[in-house]
Amino acid sequence: MSSRSRRWGGLLSAVPLVAVLGGPVLAAPGEGEGARLRLGDVSCTGTYRMSASPAIQSVVLAGERDTTFTGTFDLDACESVKHPKITSGRMSLKATGQAACDITHADVYVKDGTGRGDITWNTGERSTFSAATWKGKTGALSLSDGTIADGLMKGGRLDLTAVPDTGIVSLSYGCSVPGVSRLDGSVRTADISAP
Numbered sequence: 001m002s003s004r005s006r007r008w009g010g011l012l013s014a015v016p017l018v019a020v021l022g023g024p025v026l027a028a029p030g031e032g033e034g035a036r037l038r039l040g041d042v043s044c045t046g047t048y049r050m051s052a053s054p055a056i057q058s059v060v061l062a063g064e065r066d067t068t069f070t071g072t073f074d075l076d077a078c079e080s081v082k083h084p085k086i087t088s089g090r091m092s093l094k095a096t097g098q099a100a101c102d103i104t105h106a107d108v109y110v111k112d113g114t115g116r117g118d119i120t121w122n123t124g125e126r127s128t129f130s131a132a133t134w135k136g137k138t139g140a141l142s143l144s145d146g147t148i149a150d151g152l153m154k155g156g157r158l159d160l161t162a163v164p165d166t167g168i169v170s171l172s173y174g175c176s177v178p179g180v181s182r183l184d185g186s187v188r189t190a191d192i193s194a195p
Helices: 003-014 017-021 168-176
Strands: 042-056 065-080 089-102 107-121 126-137 140-151 157-164 180-182 185-193
Touching (some): 042 168, 065 107, 089 126, 089 168, 126 157
Antiparallel strands (some): 042 180, 065 089, 089 107, 107 126
16 A cells, blocks of 8 residues: 555544534434434423313213313423524423223323424524324323424424323322313423424
């Protein structure tokens, strides 16, 4: 090998991958928490408070009813490659869907629902979303395939999974007569994919 080849070879091996590929290089899937982030994505966890109207009752007593869900989601732990200044946000949600309570399994469920709302980030920027699919059970409620219609990351997609804290005993009682009107809990994941 000529001295020129050796010189170029050494120089190229010293060039960081970030320069060659034009952006940050993240771990492959399964290689750490950051592996699920792509350039431009924002991923968060947090808590939420949500009301249901009318109150969700046993499917035996009231059947599956059109229900309106109104919620506030505190996304207090966010990370992003492209938007490193985003560390938290507050999301408002208004969703509708067919809801009922399966008293046999002490399980609230929602189906055929849609949701819309917006997120105000700690930077003051906003992301407005619509046309999200709203469904799930007590074990996990999901808001999926929401379109970021305006604001930060317009054209992107929102997916969120929430886990109610409501215990089996209180659900069993709530499903009977007064109905379940509150579903508060934790946000397992809230991801906005870059357009």
